[in-house]
Amino acid sequence: MLRHGPRNLITDVDGILVGNAEDHRLRSGVSVVLCETPAMASVDVRGGAPGTRETDLLDPSCMVDRVDAVCLSGGSAYGLSSADGVMRWLRERGRGLAVADVVVPIVPTAILFDLLNGGDKRWDWPPYRELAYDATGRAARDFALGNAGAGLGAKAGNLKGGLGSASAVDPASGLQVGALVAVNARGYTTMGDMAQFWAWPLEQGKEFGGLPPPGRGLGLAVPHDRADLICDPADVARRDPRANTTIAVVATNARLDKASARRLAVMAQDGLVRAIRPVHTPQDGDTVFAVATGRHDLGHDALALSELGTLAADCLARAVARGVYNAETLGAAPSWREKFGR
Numbered sequence: 477m478l479r480h481g482p483r484n485l486i487t488d489v490d491g492i493l494v495g496n497a498e499d500h501r502l503r504s505g506v507s508v509v510l511c512e513t514p515a516m517a518s519v520d521v522r523g524g525a526p527g528t529r530e531t532d533l534l535d536p537s538c539m540v541d542r543v544d545a546v547c548l549s550g551g552s553a554y555g556l557s558s559a560d561g562v563m564r565w566l567r568e569r570g571r572g573l574a575v576a577d578v579v580v581p582i583v584p585t586a587i588l589f590d591l592l593n594g595g596d597k598r599w600d601w602p603p604y605r606e607l608a609y610d611a612t613g614r615a616a617r618d619f620a621l622g623n624a625g626a627g628l629g630a631k632a633g634n635l636k637g638g639l640g641s642a643s644a645v646d647p648a649s650g651l652q653v654g655a656l657v658a659v660n661a662r663g664y665t666t667m668g669d670m671a672q673f674w675a676w677p678l679e680q681g682k683e684f685g686g687l688p689p690p691g692r693g694l695g696l697a698v699p700h701d702r703a704d705l706i707c708d709p710a711d712v713a714r715r716d717p718r719a720n721t722t723i724a725v726v727a728t729n730a731r732l733d734k735a736s737a738r739r740l741a742v743m744a745q746d747g748l749v750r751a752i753r754p755v756h757t758p759q760d761g762d763t764v765f766a767v768a769t770g771r772h773d774l775g776h777d778a779l780a781l782s783e784l785g786t787l788a789a790d791c792l793a794r795a796v797a798r799g800v801y802n803a804e805t806l807g808a809a810p811s812w813r814e815k816f817g818r
Contacts, residue, residue: 485642486641517734523756636800636805640794649772729768
């Protein structure tokens with residue numbers, strides 16, 4: 477297992493920046509993965525209720541193979557307008573696919589459902605294009621986790637969800653892999669009523685608590701006097717099985733073609749399987765984008781892509797746990813720290 481990079485964020489991949497913007501009154505937000513130069517990309521959609529934009533062009537059989545950014549947004553279908561804000565920011569800087577004397581920024585987008593979390597959603601026009609414009613302008617190497625960006629209004633089973641990220645780097649070869657995820661899952665990220673995350677075996681250091689193994693006598697359960705935190709009966713969003721979706725981006729500095737980027741996204745979905753139970757349900761819109769900046773040559777090793785996909789899946793699983801671990805209580809959704817008193 478490769479160790480995480482200096483930030484333990486997706487931005488440990490050269491050429492990748494991330495910007496967040498959120499509105500606490502709305503209890504919603506946007507996260508933008510900005511490519512410093514156009515990057516190869518593809519996508520894999522596993523959930524039964526996805527909300528996406530510009531994903532068809534990421535099919536290996538389609539013409540356009542590079543993207544300028546990827547946008548993750550709250551707001552359900554309203555959030556698809558977030559791509560407009562990213563496109564405006566890019567167009568102002570002359571960035572995008574050149575077609576004659578115009579440029580068309582390529583910004584694939586996916587959304588999650590956070591409309592029932594108690595925030596004020598009584599807008600005239602959805603606010604997501606403005607949020608996305610701000611988020612793109614804030615894109616940097618360092619960014620917040622938990623209640624940030626697209627993770628602000630998210631939930632994870634019976635816990636507050638959030639924005640998570642993780643990385644793995646090989647100083648010897650120069651290979652870099654990272655993941656960014658907004659965790660808004662129908663399923664649970666922890667083992668029943670214990671504090672340990674399903675991603676526990678993959679943890680590096682104490683990135684999501686450093687808890688002991690979840691064996692007999694070692695599992696850290698909900699305190700008996702806080703049993704109310706297992707599930708709030710007044711939680712409207714939890715009672716509606718459609719109020720879900722986990723959306724993510726995995727990135728690498730490897731040089732990939734479009735078909736290989738697609739395979740990377742497919743393998744990276746295993747990270748959600750390792751970290752969330754159940755996952756890819758009919759009510760989730762689980763979507764994973766893969767972005768390759770092309771600065772590292774994998775050579776001719778036939779196993780290189782398989783190993784890269786395994787690293788990406790592990791990073792994504794860790795990112796899921798980090799997103800929930802760093803989240804703070806919001807409305808009816810208790811944070812991991814509040815629930816387990818840590």
